[in-house]
Amino acid sequence: MGLAVAASGACAAPPRDRKIGYAVVGLGRYAELIMSKFAECEHSRLVALVSGTPEKLEKFGTQYNIHKTHRYSYANFDTIRDNPDIDVVYVILPNSMHAEYVVRAAKAGKHVMCEKPMAVSVAECETMIAACRAAKRKLMIGYRSRFQPHNMLAIQLAQSGFVGPTRIITSEHGFDAKPNQWRLDRPLSGGGSLMDIGIYSLNAARYLAGENPVEVSAIESTDRSDPRFRTVEDRISFLLRFPSGIEATCVSSYSSNHNAYRVIGTKGWIELEPATSYEGQKMRINRDGRTEPRDPPAGKAQHAAQLDHLAECIFDDKQPLVAGEEGLADMRVIEAIYRSAREGQRVRLV
Amino acid sequence: MGLAVAASGACAAPPRDRKIGYAVVGLGRYAELIMSKFAECEHSRLVALVSGTPEKLEKFGTQYNIHKTHRYSYANFDTIRDNPDIDVVYVILPNSMHAEYVVRAAKAGKHVMCEKPMAVSVAECETMIAACRAAKRKLMIGYRSRFQPHNMLAIQLAQSGFVGPTRIITSEHGFDAKPNQWRLDRPLSGGGSLMDIGIYSLNAARYLAGENPVEVSAIESTDRSDPRFRTVEDRISFLLRFPSGIEATCVSSYSSNHNAYRVIGTKGWIELEPATSYEGQKMRINRDGRTEPRDPPAGKAQHAAQLDHLAECIFDDKQPLVAGEEGLADMRVIEAIYRSAREGQRVRLV
8 A cells, every 4th residue: 555656636645644534424323433433543533523413512522532623513514624634524424414415525625434325316426426526535435344354354255266156145134123213214314224224235245246236126015004114114125136147135124133144156155144233243154065153364343444444545545445436336226226116127237 | 633524525535544555656866765755654655656767667666665566657657546555646757747647646546745846837736736626636745844843843933923023034045956957958847946946945935924925026147058057047036025014035046055044023033054955954043132043842754744744634634734725826926936037027916
């Protein structure tokens, strides 16, 4: 990475001897977790907070020693442009607010980390990518599993043919959604389990296959009399076919717990369960008829690795591993899944 | 079972103090296994053989002590009507020959056990059921897993809500097909992996849900340049939606090994892997966050239990647990899966 040459037209990279400063936007539960992870980072530090709730700004500002001048509301958010301590804005808002805050952050001259799903439509994703490109700022999506050691090993083994060429991928993600959350409110979430947790099934299928699917078919099952599911879907299962012929069967559920995937090749399989949790991943490998647990080499924990990855991309002026284009690729498939479920048709993607 | 009353119009049931006599038709590899299982039966015995290969009749006739008068060719098959030792004809022929031999067996006045898939079309299944009904003979399909103790316990636990109401079923079956077999020749097999091994994914989803699906969606992936797959499909994944809202994701493959299912309820899951093998089933149950192995109560081995079940149904004049209607129900879904994959449409079943 130290050998990277600065791309022409890029702004001067900050010196590597300081840490990249993050502003976290939206102080909900996941933001709480993220804020706690800067302590593990080599290249990243928390320098600013953005929230509509003064009590949260006060509480977390005190906890993380954030100066009062570095605590912002949504009203004065755009003045972050005048704060040179902020290099990156990390958007951890409800899904339908991602696009607006990513674009505003880019216009304020900041790099952006945006939680997944990147947005609630392909059109929004394209706008966000264009805004960051115009501002010559990095855009990275919070696909933390790509920095998680078991997942990194699974990708490497799958794509190196360790269990033979991949034939089938099964990927299941779900949880029993508690009522009265923004994620169950379509205007904020843009959709139900697929936007929130099924995206892990999809994203894993894509990173394990190393390809984008060309065919999508989906069936939805939602009990509209359940107060949780008045505006968003519960279960939506989907099939993907990839150019190499790999087929993936994927589960997305808001009424049952799932967190697993398996890559099945001609000679065996690679399994993670749990696969994409915050911690506790377990891998099993089946080869030549024997099943054994396997541990990856020790590595940086996924959240710190994700935060530091963007910092290193800024230092070296490199494209993040999971740039906006990765979020857009998922969103294209998500739109196809919804369309297939709605119209009862297989959808082709090109 | 001893309390069952003979149904009106049925032929007189044989006395219970003798064993029901089976003729096995088709002496291939699976028939070899079946013949070896009569030694474990309480109510069933092997009394006759039918084959087009004199060497096989000689070999197995000698091995199982079958008198020369009880060894038949396909040419004189219909003379089994004159052999009172034969109560049941067990059809273990290539799929496209099932219908003919079931109908001929019924016309010869014999009860019938028929291997799965029951036939190669819904129309054939209906003809077979009608022929057995007209002859007042039992028709049972060789769904041995319904007599396998782990599967029986899984069905009981799933349907009693042991892990909460079922939300999702995942079911995967496949193997790496060797070339040059009748199963790869469509005129004999009627189809590829789905007819042969994917039917286990389908049948398990149905018996675990305890319902018939109302929606089917499928995607096929077949490399037609692979000599094995000139006339039949390799992989065909399918989704099922059941009336209660259960969704099933199912794998069928001729190029990778799979033998597992999982029933996921609101409180945990029930898993079998291997699930439908000849032996070695293993069950794990996850409930309240803990995963533990579980063994069913000891029971009769599946093949002997399957053979004896039909014998008991004959003694007691009862409908088999897996009668022709069960084979027909699978075949309706199989036709829908093929249609969905071919036409790119979700198919509704009523």
